[in-house]
Amino acid sequence: MIKYNPKSWVTMIFALHKSDTLRILWKELIYIALLSTGIAWVEITYFPENRVLTNLNIVYSLVGFVISLLLVFRTNTAYDRWWEGRKKWGELVNDSRNLAVKIKTLNLSREDQLFFSRMISNFAVASKDHLKKEAILNNLNLTTEEIARLNQEEHIPVSIVELMYERLNQLKKAGVIQWEEYLVLDKNLNGFIDMIGACERIRNTPIPYSYSLFIKKFIFIYTGTLPIAFVGLLGYFSVAVTVLVFYVLVSMEILAEEIEDPFGLDDNDLPTDELSERIKSNISKILR
Structure with a gap:
């Protein structure tokens, strides 16, 4: 997860981080610019006085409003998934601390306290690796017997x-x-089991395929044909307008795709490595 200062406008405006959509989409922006230039040339050359094409800008304005509503819903849905994942990991932090504090107040042997200290920390690390679909046992603090036992388990x-x-x-x-x-x-x-179940639901249930497919096709058709409506008003400047609209709309879709699964390795995913280390550190201090 990227840490930044949200009040630093100048830094954020001119920053070109690897997750910036401009770096991701620069090839597509060139393609759409070439397509728009070709459409503009054809219309200027062969249909210079076509009033029907010029009046299409009203229709495209209405269609653009519809796309914006779809993208708002898409982005909000993706952010809700991201935020729910963060809340579940926050609950895990709290449940881990609460469990460790309660165990510390019980009349348990040192061996039992160390066992629970290891297992609470192991659960956080295992959950993080499980959600990322990475190897799990290598990162855990286990005895030989526990390794043999967990090697036979699927979850x-x-x-x-x-x-x-x-x-x-x-x-x-x-x-x-x-x-x-x-x-x-x-x-x-x-609470531990509820947390991992909720996170698996988020990870394993992406946005419906038909919805995602429709949005992508809708954006491409809209931006690909946008110069038809605006060449009569803007001439070749319609190419720049098309590229800008394409960049904005596709960027919103890319950002939504990135945050809808918040447990991966993308720059804007949740800092599950940091959270699991925090849990491990807290539990060690409580049950030291």
């Missing part, structure tokens, strides 16, 4: 929660913790 984060539940049940049967204390800890462990 590592849930299996880590299962290990914590097994340890809690052992402690409850041994009389180390009471039923009421078990229920208090159960609430935070349930």
